[in-house]
Amino acid sequence: xxxxDRIVADLIKNRIEFVTSVPCKQLAGVIDxxxxxxxxxxxxxxxxxxxxxxxxxxxxGGKRAAIVMQNTALGVTLNTLATxxxxxxxxxxxxxxxxxxxxxxxxxxxxMAVHTKALLDQMLxxxxxxxxxxxxxxxxxxxxxxxxxxxxxAILTDAAFWKGY
Amino acid sequence: MIRSEVIxxxxxxxxxxxxxxxxxxxxxxxxxxDDQPSNFYMLGTMGLSSSIGLGLALAQKEKVIAIxxxxxxxxxxxxxxxIGNNEAPNFILLIIDNGSYGxxxxxxxxxxxxxxxxxxxxACGCDNVVECKAEEAPExxxxxxxxxQGTVIVCSCESGNIKVPVIELDPVVIRHRFMxxxxxxxxxxxxx
Ligand SMILES: [Mg+2]
Numbered sequence: 276x277x278x279x280d281r282i283v284a285d286l287i288k289n290r291i292e293f294v295t296s297v298p299c300k301q302l303a304g305v306i307d308x309x310x311x312x313x314x315x316x317x318x319x320x321x322x323x324x325x326x327x328x329x330x331x332x333x334x335x336g337g338k339r340a341a342i343v344m345q346n347t348a349l350g351v352t353l354n355t356l357a358t359x360x361x362x363x364x365x366x367x368x369x370x371x372x373x374x375x376x377x378x379x380x381x382x383x384x385x386x387m388a389v390h391t392k393a394l395l396d397q398m399l400x401x402x403x404x405x406x407x408x409x410x411x412x413x414x415x416x417x418x419x420x421x422x423x424x425x426x427x428x429a430i431l432t433d434a435a436f437w438k439g440y
Numbered sequence: 441m442i443r444s445e446v447i448x449x450x451x452x453x454x455x456x457x458x459x460x461x462x463x464x465x466x467x468x469x470x471x472x473x474d475d476q477p478s479n480f481y482m483l484g485t486m487g488l489s490s491s492i493g494l495g496l497a498l499a500q501k502e503k504v505i506a507i508x509x510x511x512x513x514x515x516x517x518x519x520x521x522x523i524g525n526n527e528a529p530n531f532i533l534l535i536i537d538n539g540s541y542g543x544x545x546x547x548x549x550x551x552x553x554x555x556x557x558x559x560x561x562x563a564c565g566c567d568n569v570v571e572c573k574a575e576e577a578p579e580x581x582x583x584x585x586x587x588x589q590g591t592v593i594v595c596s597c598e599s600g601n602i603k604v605p606v607i608e609l610d611p612v613v614i615r616h617r618f619m620x621x622x623x624x625x626x627x628x629x630x631x632x
Contacts, residue, residue: 276545292499293495293498293499316498316499318495318498318522318526320491320518320522321518321519321521321522322516322518324485324487324516325487325488325491325516325518325519326452326490326491326524327488327491328485328487328488328489328490328491328492328495328519329491329492329498329522330495331488331491331492331495332460332491332492332493332494332495332496332497332498332499333495333496333498333499334495334499334617335480335492335495335496335499335619335622336495336496336497336498336499336500336622337499337500337617337619337623337626338499338500338516339501340495349471354484354485355485355488358483358484358485359482359484359485359488359492362483362484362611363611363612363614363615364611364612365615380617387505407500
């Protein structure tokens with residue numbers, strides 16, 4: 276099973292029925308699979324904080340929701356994470372393309388990479404870093420953890436994990 | 441008419457509907473005038489009322505009204521293409537357009553100048569965009585609810601505020617009682 280298929284299978288296993296996304300090259304394959312999965316309603320959004328609003332609404336409507344996004348957008352979501360997701364105590368798995376790590380061809384991406392973990396740490400968001408393909412073995416448990424704790428969790432997936440794009 | 445009067449006039453029409461209400465004074469006014477478990481009050485996160493409302497409408501069957509403001513829609517303009525491209529016949533976005541950032545002291549917005557939010561919504565792909573005057577708000581909302589079509593209402597009113605107390609409900613209480621209400625209504629619909 277490809278890593279993209281495994282990720283989507285874990286989303287479905289955890290009864291995630293609503294996914295919003297802002298694309299990233301590294302995430303193109305998984306977004307495509309999410310879009311095609313009949314179990315998941317995929318609603319592309321234009322900005323990540325908007326997407327988190329959609330997820331909050333879907334969750335209150337009884338559907339487990341997740342967001343797929345790039346780490347460079349983390350900054351624009353901080354207020355939403357604090358005053359919506361965390362303040363109202365809602366779960367939110369964030370599958371994040373961790374751009375700017377080893378293997379990154381675009382220098383500018385490193386500028387947000389160096390802040391990514393520090394920002395997530397400052398926001399007290401449980402963070403998991405997928406570097407090798409077998410790290411994805413833990414995805415099922417991480418998703419479950421987000422819904423159990425009703426907290427956002429971040430899954431950072433770097434270039435080595437995606438084996439280049 | 442100012443926004444609080446528009447909200448007051450809407451209460452007979454929206455009291456029994458699922459309502460997601462914008463941050464600041466709109467939520468405080470609705471909470472003061474007609475607190476209901478079917479109301480979700482935003483205590484923060486400017487701009488996301490329409491996004492929360494759309495997500496809720498797409499996830500379940502009951503009708504959803506998102507009360508938003510001109511300033512908040514301008515903050516999250518990306519919401520309009522998402523609304524325009526994701527069909528939700530049970531979603532009504534009410535933009536109360538007073539041409540100002542009411543909650544922060546009525547500083548003017550661009551919607552009160554050259555920007556026409558109804559035209560922006562249409563250009564973004566929203567099919568049913570209705571403009572109305574403040575005094576027409578209840579009738580316009582009643583028609584939108586009856587139409588079973590996703591609708592964006594842009595309701596113009598005057599700027600100005602009344603004194604309202606802050607909402608002291610805990611956010612988790614707001615969220616929990618709202619979710620309980622959503623679940624109950626959908627379960628009743630399943631049995632009907
Ligand atoms: Mg305004």
